[in-house]
Each structure stands twice: as structure tokens, then as C-alpha cells.
Amino acid sequence: MSIFSRALSHLFPAIAIPVSTLPNEAQARALAALLVAQGQRALIHRTAAGFAVEVIA
Template sequence: MPKLSRVLSRLFPASVIPVSVLPNEAEARALAALLVAQGQRALIHRTAAGFAVEVLA
């Protein structure tokens, strides 16, 4: 079983780096898929301006 600190660091990362805010979910998912294909961990969430894509640091 993994250590608790390792589990918590996976669940609550130290920082995220904003990449872009896109007007629709399809574009945000496409960008996130591209980032994942490059080996990064991407995060998508809804904002007032559309959908934000961020990379987990």
C-alpha cells in the first residue's frame, strides 16, 4: 500500500500551470488529449469564459 503522503500528493498536486481558456468543451478536450499524448497530466474545468485547460506540475 502506498504511503499516505504519496497518495495525497497525487490527489492534491502542488501547482497547476494554466495553458488556455477555450470556448467549448470539444476544443478543450482536444487540447487536453494533445497534452496527455506529450506525457503531461492535463486538467479541464468550466469557467465563466468557457473551459480552462491546465497542466499539473
């Protein structure tokens, strides 16, 4: 695997596992901070129902 393709796979992971959907951004950021403190990589994005928090596998 080339350095370029490894870099792309780290920037754009293939799998993100949904953890929760929260009504506001502050709650989503707090949950993401908790996940990061536990050593996981977290992702937040806006959805129609609020903000989704996902863990990057």
C-alpha cells in the same frame, strides 16, 4: 514521507499551470488529449469564460 501523504499529493497536486481557456468543452478536451499524448497530465475545468485547460506540474 508516508504512503498516505504521497498518495494525497498525487491526487491533489499543489501546482497547476494554466495553458489556455477555450470557448467549448470539445476544444478543451482536444487540447488536453494533445497534452496527454505528449506525456503531460492535463486538467479541464469550467470557468465563466468557457473551459480552462491546465498542466499539472
